Amino acid sequence: MSRLTSKFAALKASGRKALIPFITAGDPYPEFTVPLLHEMVRAGADIIELGVPFSDPMADGPVIQRASERALSHHVGLRKVLSMAAEFRKTDQTTPLVLMGYLNPIEIMGYEAFANAAQRADIDGVLTVDMPPEEAEHCVSLLRAREIDQIFLLAPNSDAERIRKMDAVGSGYLYYVSLKGVTGAGHLDTADVERKLQIIRQNTNLPIGVGFGVKDAETAGLIAGIADAIVVGSALITKIEENLPDPEMAKAGIIALLRSMRQAIDA
Amino acid sequence: MTDKYDMPDALGHFGPYGGIFVAETLMPAITQLNEAYQRYLQDPEFIAELDADLKHYVGRPSPLYHAERWSRELGGAQIYLKREDLNHTGAHKVNNTVGQALLAKRMGKTRIIAETGAGQHGVATATVAARLGLECVVYMGAVDVARQALNVYRMKLLGARVVAVESGSKTLKDALNEAMRDWVTNIDNTFYIIGTVAGPHPYPAMVRDFQAVIGREAKQQCLEQAGKLPDALVACVGGGSNAIGLFYPFIDDHAVQMFGVEAAGDGIETGRHSAPLTAGRPGVLHGNRTYLMADDDGEIIETHSISAGLDYPGVGPEHAWLKDTGRAQYVSITDSEALEGFHALTKMEGIIPALESSHAMAYVTRLAPTMRQDQIIIVNLSGRGDKDMHTIAQREGIKV
Numbered sequence: 183m184s185r186l187t188s189k190f191a192a193l194k195a196s197g198r199k200a201l202i203p204f205i206t207a208g209d210p211y212p213e214f215t216v217p218l219l220h221e222m223v224r225a226g227a228d229i230i231e232l233g234v235p236f237s238d239p240m241a242d243g244p245v246i247q248r249a250s251e252r253a254l255s256h257h258v259g260l261r262k263v264l265s266m267a268a269e270f271r272k273t274d275q276t277t278p279l280v281l282m283g284y285l286n287p288i289e290i291m292g293y294e295a296f297a298n299a300a301q302r303a304d305i306d307g308v309l310t311v312d313m314p315p316e317e318a319e320h321c322v323s324l325l326r327a328r329e330i331d332q333i334f335l336l337a338p339n340s341d342a343e344r345i346r347k348m349d350a351v352g353s354g355y356l357y358y359v360s361l362k363g364v365t366g367a368g369h370l371d372t373a374d375v376e377r378k379l380q381i382i383r384q385n386t387n388l389p390i391g392v393g394f395g396v397k398d399a400e401t402a403g404l405i406a407g408i409a410d411a412i413v414v415g416s417a418l419i420t421k422i423e424e425n426l427p428d429p430e431m432a433k434a435g436i437i438a439l440l441r442s443m444r445q446a447i448d449a
Numbered sequence: 450m451t452d453k454y455d456m457p458d459a460l461g462h463f464g465p466y467g468g469i470f471v472a473e474t475l476m477p478a479i480t481q482l483n484e485a486y487q488r489y490l491q492d493p494e495f496i497a498e499l500d501a502d503l504k505h506y507v508g509r510p511s512p513l514y515h516a517e518r519w520s521r522e523l524g525g526a527q528i529y530l531k532r533e534d535l536n537h538t539g540a541h542k543v544n545n546t547v548g549q550a551l552l553a554k555r556m557g558k559t560r561i562i563a564e565t566g567a568g569q570h571g572v573a574t575a576t577v578a579a580r581l582g583l584e585c586v587v588y589m590g591a592v593d594v595a596r597q598a599l600n601v602y603r604m605k606l607l608g609a610r611v612v613a614v615e616s617g618s619k620t621l622k623d624a625l626n627e628a629m630r631d632w633v634t635n636i637d638n639t640f641y642i643i644g645t646v647a648g649p650h651p652y653p654a655m656v657r658d659f660q661a662v663i664g665r666e667a668k669q670q671c672l673e674q675a676g677k678l679p680d681a682l683v684a685c686v687g688g689g690s691n692a693i694g695l696f697y698p699f700i701d702d703h704a705v706q707m708f709g710v711e712a713a714g715d716g717i718e719t720g721r722h723s724a725p726l727t728a729g730r731p732g733v734l735h736g737n738r739t740y741l742m743a744d745d746d747g748e749i750i751e752t753h754s755i756s757a758g759l760d761y762p763g764v765g766p767e768h769a770w771l772k773d774t775g776r777a778q779y780v781s782i783t784d785s786e787a788l789e790g791f792h793a794l795t796k797m798e799g800i801i802p803a804l805e806s807s808h809a810m811a812y813v814t815r816l817a818p819t820m821r822q823d824q825i826i827i828v829n830l831s832g833r834g835d836k837d838m839h840t841i842a843q844r845e846g847i848k849v
């Protein structure tokens with residue numbers, strides 16, 4: 183069983199919801215990342231999504247775009263991110279780690295080489311924003327053979343047929359993008375998400391994470407009432423951006439926000 | 450090789466290239482667009498309306514002009530120019546925007562967005578949006594906004610809002626990223642008019658089909674004027690729409706050679722170029738798999754070309770396929786060679802070409818002398834050079 187699947191099983195057994203922070207690897211500089219991952223786990227993160235910087239982040243809003251640009255200015259790309267993941271794993275053998283990014287870095291490395299590298303780094307899941315299930319078969323089979331989950335996104339306009347397609351190809355969890363738009367945009371309509379989750383659950387038994395629009399403890403608490411996992415990204419990265427001259431302040435801000443979310447989720 | 454060419458497949462694949470690589474939010478919109486494209490491009494009423502627009506609004510057919518003086522001067526093949534520069538708005542881009550705008554209208558979309566590099570596609574989009582009374586937003590890299598100021602002004606006059614994109618390399622690829630972001634956000638009322646044969650399926654096939662009028666006309670005109678098919682076709686390749694528009698109707702005519710001309714910028718060996726087919730590798734960008742300029746981490750490399758319209762790190766997936774199968778050949782021309790091509794056509798024929806098209810002209814000056822005088826080259830004069838006066842004057846140290 184993959185680390186993600188057993189994590190969700192354990193959470194379910196104890197009646198808890200997963201808190202999943204997303205940060206871009208190498209933002210604002212490479213050495214910042216691994217210690218932050220460990221601290222996020224201590225602050226209550228159950229799973230971590232680690233963003234692979236990409237030069238052309240088409241599905242991201244300005245906050246994550248700038249995070250990517252900061253990381254790329256230090257030449258943090260897929261190979262460096264894999265080594266960060268391996269370093270994290272040295273002292274944390276339990277927290278599932280998901281790489282989130284775009285397909286081109288994986289294409290250039292080669293699917294098989296990537297699957298092998300991900301296995302060596304002990305990665306648990308891969309979420310590739312611009313790889314829909316129609317184009318995913320080869321990559322998924324290579325990853326699955328190594329007990330690595332391919333995670334897919336669902337959008338507000340995904341119909342039942344699409345949800346079943348994701349259910350068939352994806353594993354670990356499904357990530358429901360709660361609004362039409364890019365990361366960091368708009369605000370969350372909880373009632374709307376709740377309606378949509380009902381339809382999603384009729385078509386899959388995979389755990390459902392909700393992200394895009396979770397900003398604070400309040401929204402995290404609301405989502406915890408309806409989803410299996412709460413994903414928060416831009417709100418954390420904003421802390422980095424607001425404290426560029428003082429990365430320790432940024433870290434403190436991220437940790438405080440995560441703790442408050444954890445409390446709201448568990449309440 | 451007697452099989453009829455019938456690319457792409459139902460999911461938009463040209464062999465390993467093309468396909469649909471987009472975020473999930475875009476999938477329903479792409480499915481909807483694909484259905485409309487499949488339906489209306491078979492619909493006689495749609496085709497009749499498109500043909501009427503191409504004739505009365507765009508000014509088609511565009512002439513096929515025998516450049517006799519230039520041919521004599523080069524001493525080889527007879528050179529024929531396909532005069533896309535004479536279209537309304539001054540380039541081939543309008544063939545596609547007229548078609549996509551008609552589709553947008555059929556689909557009930559009220560808002561048009563586009564990306565642009567040189568500004569030609571932006572102008573062509575703003576033009577059709579004005580005509581149909583649709584809201585229009587054009588994304589353009591900040592670098593391009595500066596070097597194509599005249600076209601920015603034209604778009605504004607036409608009622609479009611021009612958004613200068615400050616992210617990444619601030620050129621065409623970043624404008625495309627931003628347009629995609631707009632599209633996901635405003636998917637319900639917005640039609641994205643992509644300006645070249647890139648993007649997710651159905652764009653590469655659809656834009657090709659709208660541009661193929663170039664090759665269909667050229668074939669007929671060549672038969673009428675010269676009594677036979679051409680021996681070679683030459684066109685510049687940015688995303689590849691004017692090239693595929695000329696090539697496509699000739700793909701099954703195996704004796705006709707096809708040359709796509711990429712921008713070599715400062716020279717392929719300097720790394721400062723925009724020639725993914727010549728010096729790139731396969732990857733995925735902007736919704737399709739194709740040749741790209743990317744580093745070992747898969748990050749997209751910044752491109753360089755004197756012509757904004759060729760300054761793009763990818764290329765349409767069908768060109769990737771035509772390259773791998775050997776049906777078309779891809780060559781490259783530097784900034785300085787393109788300028789020589791520009792001056793050659795201007796002086797010899799009294800026609801001022803766009804800098805993009807000048808790359809094709811420069812290759813013709815190399816190719817024609819290697820061919821016999823009874824052979825024929827058709828070169829796509831994809832646009833006129835008015836928009837580039839400033840860039841050229843500046844490069845040559847002249848104040849205008």
Ligand SMILES: Cc1ncc(COP(=O)(O)O)c(C=O)c1O
Binds near residue numbers: 566644685692758
């Ligand atoms: C006159 C002209 N030719 C060629 C191009 C390159 O585009 P494509 O390769 O799609 O024809 C452009 C793009 O702006 C252009 O304006």
